[in-house]
Amino acid sequence: MPITKTELLQGTLDLLILKTLTAGPMHGYSIVQRIQQRSEDLLVVEEGSLYPCLYRMEGKGWIAAEWGKSENNRRAKFYSLTRAGRKQLEEETVTWQRVQRAITLVLQAV
Numbered sequence: 001m002p003i004t005k006t007e008l009l010q011g012t013l014d015l016l017i018l019k020t021l022t023a024g025p026m027h028g029y030s031i032v033q034r035i036q037q038r039s040e041d042l043l044v045v046e047e048g049s050l051y052p053c054l055y056r057m058e059g060k061g062w063i064a065a066e067w068g069k070s071e072n073n074r075r076a077k078f079y080s081l082t083r084a085g086r087k088q089l090e091e092e093t094v095t096w097q098r099v100q101r102a103i104t105l106v107l108q109a110v
Contacts, residue, residue, distance in 0.1 A: 027076035
């Protein structure tokens with residue numbers, strides 16, 4: 001059963017997008033597809049969650065946007081990771097690993 005945005009912890013979508021953009025500039029639909037593929041279809045990011053997140057991250061300077069042509073020759077906004085975004089990705093990865101470890105410890109408790 002897929003996990004939707006509403007089931008993700010606060011801030012997790014940021015982490016997923018930042019990590020996805022390490023592969024290079026992508027438009028929104030490609031970001032969604034990549035996350036879904038990488039999660040073996042367990043994570044589904046809906047457009048209604050994606051674009052507000054992208055706009056917020058662009059406002060914070062973590063990503064930059066530029067208009068270009070998509071694979072099917074349509075005009076699309078391509079997002080890329082900035083230096084600040086790479087730093088944020090590192091910080092959020094460390095935080096995620098700590099949260100994951102803490103949750104695992106609690107779940108394994110007898």
